[in-house]
Amino acid sequence: MKIDFGKLKRTIMLQILLILVITLLVGYFISYVFIDGVLQAPFADWFIRFCENVLQLDYFSAQRAYGILFRQNKSLWLAIGLIILLLVIFYFALSRFTKYFNQIAIGVNMLSEESNQEISLPSELDFMEKKLNDAKNKLEKRAKDAQEAEQRKNDLVVYLAHDIKTPLTSMIGYLSLLDEAKDMPVDQKEKYVKISLEKSYRLEQLINEFFEITRFNLQSIILDKESINLNYMLMQLADEFYPLLAPKGQQAIVNIEGEMKVFADANKLARVFNNILKNAIAYSDDNSIIHISAHHQNDQTFISFTNKGKTIPPEKLMMIFEKFYRLDSSRSTQSGGAGLGLAIANEIVHAHGGTISASSNDEKTVFTVMLPTLS
Known part of the structure; x- marks a missing residue:
């Protein structure tokens, strides 16, 4: 069955577009404010004072350094700033994307831990949510069916074990009578032998059913x-x-x-x-x-x-x-x-x-x- 990733694809594309738009807007803001805008003069004055006080340059040398570094390389600094900004924003965006994997991992854990709660994922992962819940329901049904089958088997074994005692007790009783009463009339003796034989057949049937249970659990069907x-x-x-x-x-x-x-x-x-x-x-x-x-x-x-x-x-x-x-x-x-x-x-x-x-x-x-x- 083909999986529909449409909603997830649209969400990721929108987030990528949003990242690009934010990057361009922030880059334009930096360019307009710091390089060619209202904060250009304060930034230039701060840089010149820094060169004079820290680097011990005279005013004209500091002004010339500012021109070489910034005024003549505006495009380079803008590109560097945009790249750094893009990497930072993309890092935070990846953190958002990894939440999808975390959500799926939580769903898989709930599946493996046999949690009673319904697995819930973000709407863009609804296809994965459905598959996980379907798998969860199937596993629960299989576990329930296996448990019921095991319980039925255990009950049956108890019934069989109980029923085995009945013919066995009768056989012991009649055989004991036959053993004790050596002079028992022939008709009565035949009757007791016949009953014992019937009980023996019943006992054999019950024992065969025990073997049937074991054989069915272990068998692999090979066809000829x-x-x-x-x-x-x-x-x-x-x-x-x-x-x-x-x-x-x-x-x-x-x-x-x-x-x-x-x-x-x-x-x-x-x-x-x-x-x-x-x-x-x-x-x-x-x-x-x-x-x-x-x-x-x-x-x-x-x-x-x-x-x-x-x-x-x-x-x-x-x-x-x-x-x-x-x-x-x-x-x-x-x-x-x-x-x-x-x-x-x-x-x-x-x-x-x-x-x-x-x-x-x-x-x-x-x-x-x-x-x-x-x-």
Whole structure:
């Protein structure tokens, strides 16, 4: 973006012109008063007395020295006086110019010190004021977002740590009973073993979520791209999620006209679709249909997941792709994940040069992934 220095240029030019005008006026005043004006005679008398008393010259010699030094070199003395005057005035003018740098330095210090005050500069530096305040606002937002994400992560870790104790306590309890009651009936023993196994799976899931948090913070996404048959990938996805869909009477239907391909990392793209579909299943109404569709447009591929369920408020739509954000904060870790699924999907899609977005109203919620068709 081109910066408009117009106001600053005009201010500096006016100040330079003012310096020149003041210099000429003062120079003309000196010339008129001291050399050819009202103070010429007093100055000449003072110079002659100085020569007579200090330099011990006679009156005529002193008068001749005054004529040689001043009367015959008026232009030289005027030029010297104007140069000295110009340097003095220019020095004071530079002091004024350096105030601009001081003001900018103060603004930069306020930026680095994370001051709560708005940065204010002279009107001729309004472009710099705007840029500094924009940078300040962006840094404040990033710091706030990072702090909120860190707080959400810390809260989640506390929840996970608490929830780990529940299945672990149950496992210890049932295994202790199995260990103590050697003659326990077979049916009861099978029941206790089954419960312990279920708790073990839950414990494994919670531990995996801990690893997911750490891995997401440390990972750098490296893509291994290839040509992918999108039709096959989405159909396979819908089939794989049947065990999660069936208990709630839900269906995932893929609707794509013709064969469609994208150039992407198959494993990571599958993870994106898994995370989006998993989220759609969790928040869809019972006995509803999740529609999966795709189409090409202007060298871009759009893949949409549409479900009927609870409307997502606009303020939450802005945050659902952030780390550790869980749409329904009331959902415990028993029913909700680490809040990383959509954030990871967002990172992977951006690594492919695409975008991911969401919209929601009373009728439907739509997640849309845009990918370059060829990249």
